[in-house]
Amino acid sequence: MTPTKTKTKTTLAGAALTLGALATTAAAGPALAEVSESCRQVRLAEVGWTDIQATTGVATTVLDALGYDTDVKVTSVPLTFIGLEQGDIDVFLGLWMPSMAGMVQERLDSGAIDRVRTNLEGAKYTLVVPQYAADAGVTDLADLDAHKDRFGGKIYGIEPGNDGNLLIQDMIDADAFGLADWQLIESSEAGMLLQARGAWQSEEWIAFLGWAPHPMNTKMDIVYLTGGDAYFGPNQGGATVHTLTRAGLSDECPNLARFLNNLAFTVEMENILMGAILDHGETAESAATKYLAANPDLLAPWLEGVTTVDGAPGLPAVEAALME
The missing domain is CATH 3.40.190.100 (Glycine betaine-binding periplasmic protein; domain 2)
Known part of the structure; x- marks a missing residue:
């Protein structure tokens, strides 16, 4: 199992900070290759909605177990899109479509932000x-x-x-x-x-x-x-939720990209996680840990082809972390 990483949670109070130039990363290597240092920190946006708290909690729980250093930035929806565009945020799991189309479509069309996949339907x-x-x-x-x-x-x-x-x-x-x-x-x-x-x-x-x-x-x-x-948009189960990343993340950080491409949720799963947070005072991470420990079959498809940051197989590392 990889060493435990420190998780931080920060608040964006103003416009996203401008980053310096990203370090050049090596091309993706074969299985069991270590994750480059520049890809080991993952900054995720959390906009104060319980559903995104829940899904972000799931993602950080798994990423922490893989050895990543996760930083959850509490911010607003508009600042999330600015942060992704400027490179201050790496991942946002909460693009609701079509209601957010007017706020993000131009950025998607221009390539300023990348859409990875639909992570929730219905x-x-x-x-x-x-x-x-x-x-x-x-x-x-x-x-x-x-x-x-x-x-x-x-x-x-x-x-x-x-x-x-x-x-x-x-x-x-x-x-x-x-x-x-x-x-x-x-x-x-x-x-x-x-x-x-x-x-x-x-x-x-x-x-x-x-x-x-x-x-x-x-x-x-x-x-x-x-x-x-x-x-x-259609309100009878017609909305979808999508995973966004800053532009170029998938090419720079292929192991993280594989995980994000695999990660998907269900309405039932999110209802249970949100219930734990709202009704029982659980943190998002605690709710996620308990849910994943009780539903371990979710992990194999999420972690297919995914390693720890040190290049070890990802699934055993996450399973071991959930047993602690």
């Missing part, structure tokens, strides 16, 4: 209301304005700068669905869900940003509104 992302509001006739975005008084003319979003909030504001600015005189309330994932849970328990009407996977789907009886495909 996700949902749009506005939701409690089941009792849907039972009263609010099942589509076009139904909201007729019940403006019941909703207080407010739509609850998450943190400022988030793509979902921007899409909601776009609808308001365009008077889509008659929402011109509605107000977007921005806070955070936790703040929004606290507001939603309180309203749901009191049977008050509330419209807020919802998504799956997330434990909100089992803790509250909610309905995803139809009609928002032009803004959010």
